Amino acid sequence: FFFFQAEDGIRDFCLSRGLGDVYKRQAQISQISSEYTAVGWEPSAQILALGTSNGVIELWDSEKQKLMIAYRGHRDRIASLSWCNSSTFSSGSRDRQISTFDLRRPKNLFKWTEHKLEVCGLKWSPNEQMLASGGNDNKVMIWSLRKPGLETTFKGHKAAVKALAWNPHCDNILLSGGGSYDQTVKIWNTVSNKNIGQIMTGSQVCNMVFSKSSNEFVTSHGFSNNQIILWRYPNLSKKAVLEGHQSRVLHLCLSENGKYVASGAADETIKLWEVFPAKKKNLDSKLFPSSFDMR
DSSP states (O other): OTTOBOBOOBBTTBOOBOSSOEEETTEEEEOOSSOEEEEEEOTTSSEEEEEETTSOEEEEETTTTEEEEEEOOOSSOEEEEEESSSSEEEEEETTSOEEEEETTSSSOSEEEOOOSSOEEEEEEOTTSSEEEEEETTSOEEEEETTTTEEEEEEOOOSSOEEEEEEOTTSTTEEEEEEOTTTOEEEEEETTTTEEEEEEEOSSOEEEEEEOSSSSEEEEEEOTTTOOEEEEETTTOOEEEEEOOOSSOEEEEEEBTTSOEEEEEETTSOEEEEEOSOSSTTOOOOOOBOOSOEEO
16 A cells, blocks of 8 residues: 555545545545545645546545546556646556646646656645656656656655655755655755755655645654654754554645644554644744544
């Protein structure tokens, strides 16, 4: 399940979970024969995108709990989803293809096939101009919306790249994390196309999110420590270690106000952590243990 994106978005404490039936506010909204393998909230939380193991992408009205449309643009499981804005989103698949869709048009906008293996990570930049992709081919690729196509390829990871995070305070800074045989977080400048920093974490990097309000980010880890780590940026020093999960912490998502982080692990629990300040003028983080767990 390392390659699945099974959790995304906290919206007023409404969580979506994949890998089976999907629930919102503890209400079942869909049951299908194939598994859900990727989840992605549209920015306003009105639409929930679900990727399936057979390559179908479903868009659900989150309030009416009804299926809006189903896209069939992939030949294999959907491993990653990322929204650019309220009308545009991208999907990555085990068929090695990245597809970008516009809800205002009947067909997908772009199809990109530069990755040699599964596309297991996707993340649109905050300025909505660049899409970062990570693959099981150990590569990070940057795609442009302004002149659609591949901008650059970053090499250096020694394992699959699932974890991606843009710095919301600096549009051209991207962070990427590698799997078990890599265990590094690398920082890339997408203007100079250079690697400008690296952290050896000592564990598989499964996911990461960057604070909206402070120069900090968190990473989640699998083998061998199963931790969540808070880091300072740009000096890349470790600030805190959050422990509590008993297995790989595969998924992270950030609350709309930027204050809370939800983590999902292979121990079948979701934990909520108060990590970052909600207001930009306060740059000091406040760390508390998980307020409650869901199993």
